[in-house]
Amino acid sequence: MEPAPRRRRGGVKLLALLLSVVFAVVLAEVCARVWVVYLADEATFLRYASFDQLTARFGGPQFQAHRHLGYLPTPGFHRGGNAHDRRGFRGEGFPLVKPPGERRVVCLGGSTTYGWGVRGDHRMSFPALLGQKLAAARPPIRVINAGTPGWTSLEVLIDFETRILDLAPDVVLVYLGINDVMPRVVWPPEEYHSDLSGWLRRDQHVRCPPLLERLTLSRIWLVKSGRLESHSSWTWVVGDQPPSSRYFTFLHQRGTGAYPSGVFVDTPIEKILQTNRPVFFERNLRNLVGIAKDRGVRVVLTTFAVSSKFPDRPFVGHPAIRAAVAEHNAILRRIAADTGTPLFDLAAKLPDDASLFTDGCHFTEKGNRLRVDLLLAEKNLLR
Numbered sequence: 001m002e003p004a005p006r007r008r009r010g011g012v013k014l015l016a017l018l019l020s021v022v023f024a025v026v027l028a029e030v031c032a033r034v035w036v037v038y039l040a041d042e043a044t045f046l047r048y049a050s051f052d053q054l055t056a057r058f059g060g061p062q063f064q065a066h067r068h069l070g071y072l073p074t075p076g077f078h079r080g081g082n083a084h085d086r087r088g089f090r091g092e093g094f095p096l097v098k099p100p101g102e103r104r105v106v107c108l109g110g111s112t113t114y115g116w117g118v119r120g121d122h123r124m125s126f127p128a129l130l131g132q133k134l135a136a137a138r139p140p141i142r143v144i145n146a147g148t149p150g151w152t153s154l155e156v157l158i159d160f161e162t163r164i165l166d167l168a169p170d171v172v173l174v175y176l177g178i179n180d181v182m183p184r185v186v187w188p189p190e191e192y193h194s195d196l197s198g199w200l201r202r203d204q205h206v207r208c209p210p211l212l213e214r215l216t217l218s219r220i221w222l223v224k225s226g227r228l229e230s231h232s233s234w235t236w237v238v239g240d241q242p243p244s245s246r247y248f249t250f251l252h253q254r255g256t257g258a259y260p261s262g263v264f265v266d267t268p269i270e271k272i273l274q275t276n277r278p279v280f281f282e283r284n285l286r287n288l289v290g291i292a293k294d295r296g297v298r299v300v301l302t303t304f305a306v307s308s309k310f311p312d313r314p315f316v317g318h319p320a321i322r323a324a325v326a327e328h329n330a331i332l333r334r335i336a337a338d339t340g341t342p343l344f345d346l347a348a349k350l351p352d353d354a355s356l357f358t359d360g361c362h363f364t365e366k367g368n369r370l371r372v373d374l375l376l377a378e379k380n381l382l383r
Helices: 004-039 042-048 051-058 126-133 153-167 216-224 247-256 269-275 279-294 319-339 365-377
Strands: 063-066 070-073 103-109 141-145 171-175 298-302
Touching: 004 042, 004 216, 042 051, 042 216, 103 126, 103 153, 126 141, 126 365, 153 171, 153 279, 171 279, 269 319, 279 298, 279 319, 298 319
Parallel strands: 103 141, 103 171, 171 298
Antiparallel strands: 063 070
């Protein structure tokens, strides 16, 4: 039997070793936290910061959950040159009640309306640049940016009925296309539903981050390894992925060069999109046009422009995705013809020039300025 003093010495050494490990881990965690919060540049901070750290620096995340819309831009958010007003519209704000004699043009859509390509300065977005061009118009014309990254025709339809009509718009510019391709990337096809729940759903009302996400060291490792989305990502408020959702898997495989693998070996993206037709996209837009006309609001539909100059981009770079966008544009043209709705055919007018885009669908400042010029060249669209 081992003598008691030797056992005690062994226990003391083991305890000292454990304490040393704990001290090293705590010290590393403290150093990692100091680096993220005080030393890292903004892009690194946004990638690795926790919800609490984001809130402390920016007053909250850029997007927040909403009862009917899923999520929307956080009201009152400011970061550098970016800003949301107190109702969540991108820009500095405007009176809810329309002043006498003012005309209002509201831009509806996703990130390409919000201006994700110029996310650092809201004044460089398409609606803001359009507003600057129309500032001297008589009667005065106010342009409102009601775009929200990730929104499909479903959220835009709900938003139009529940928030936009309260603004008394005279004209709404609708710019939708690629976001409605995303919910079609669902398999098996029985899970392709009009509420898009086969693509994304919200199973938890409030999500409490587990311990591994609250610790800076483990959070950095999870984000770097692709096991965790950054807490600053809008996907945190978009929803949860059901098993039938293949969109994020497609993005990951394309981004890592692993496509096709898994479900896409037997069911390539082309087959999924050919099976899940854009029936909900068409229905939502026809409903929006019908409601707007009933309320005396002029609708201008806009075809969606994508560039072929970005073949390495995980989503828009794939030929099947660009073909699906073209299919949506054909629907927009058909709705315009069927209903007598004005159409701004941007996809046909915009040059396929890489300098106009940041990634094949989001616009640079140059691209946004050209969009404005092409729109205003159509003399009667905003009358």
